[in-house]
Amino acid sequence: MGADFVMMGRYFARFDQAAGAKLPTRDGFVKEYWGEGSNRARNWQRCGQGGQGLVFEGGVDGYVPYAGELNEGLALTVAKLGTTLVSCGSATLPEFRSTAPLTMVSDQGFQESHANVTLQDTPTAVS
Template sequence: GRGQATALIDVCRARDEYFEETGVYVPVCSDGGIVYDYHMTLALAMGADFMMLGRYFARFDESPTARVNVNGQYMKEYWGEGSARARNWQRYDLGGASKLAFEEGVDSYVPYAGSLKDGVNATLYKIKSTMCNCGSLSIKELQQKARLTLVSSTSIVEGGAHDVVVKDRNHQTVSYQ
């Protein structure tokens, strides 16, 4: 029930304290909800050593699920590891009469993203660009130098393209923002 960012920051803080006390470094995984490039950069900046990227990879051509049209937008099927669908694959067999009593993951759709090669290349360029903007040449430096700032939804809109007509390069349609 905690926000992923808050949980990650708290766990990484405890990991770092443990390292200072014992000299034993325990890598931390950011697990859950990572879909877009900026999610990865945020997770790394907050202290993650690696990430679970199921939802990110599910968006690409190479994922085994069908590409479907949902309300005029192409999507790919996605289900989380803690979903009923994953449980049906018996990944969570507890043995005997015991069954997993609750569902943690979702069975849903994610926005279609095209080719894996193109998507991963773009992601790596974006992460490197953000690291460069923070003056960081390594993930460790990013974790030390990055400053996360809470912003309002209005500042997000005003910080992006607004009061222009944006061209959709893929479908040659326009949307007003």
Template sequence: YIPVCSDGGIVHDHHMTLALAMGADFMMLGRYFSRFDESPTDRIKINGTYYKEYWGEGSNRARNWQRYDLGGAKKLSFEEGVDSYVPYAGSLHDNVGVTLSKIRSTMCNCGALTIPELQEKARLTLVSSTSIVEGGSHDVILRDQFTRANV
């Protein structure tokens, strides 16, 4: 048995569910966790929207030459990670429960109670962007977007 890791790029809840469904035993979640108050980077405002700084372990900023250097010159031979900003998401406490609930909900929709059962039962299907819009709420005004003050 060789464990499978989903390494890099996981940001949203559905990314985690997809990784688990496709066979991941565990996931690297640096980018997911970097969005929260608990990450050590500053929250900054860019064009009216808050972001948190993020850099991948393989980036020049991380300077992890021990792991990535191929020639022993104590420098990065190539840059694999990004140095960027990610959308700010508030506190981890307020978000991790929602993430776990979304994963459990998708598992339930697949008829799976365990991750191995999800990996066995899940079926990935390619859908168009139109079907995503049509599958959600459309041609209505959602109550949380409309108040009596707007009348």
């Protein structure tokens, strides 16, 4: 609630306009995703951070659920944020930060409030 900015690479990677292949799975489609700090990005080559002897990995690579066109997805996200603000009695983000009520939730309540999700293996190509 106090963030001045957020990193949203994973969010934007889901859309058609982002780099990465769209791959079919049993449950729909996913897109490949790799963060700038990941081994796959090899940012030492692109950012001049040393030679081939420099080895590090500080990011992730994997798959994100495919979400279609950016303009539609972003419009939906902005609408959800607006609805959340209104639900908390705020009209702006600064007002939300200063007036939103915080409610303690038990671990059991937290677990019960989430969908039952099963992690999937790497996508399997469909012929």
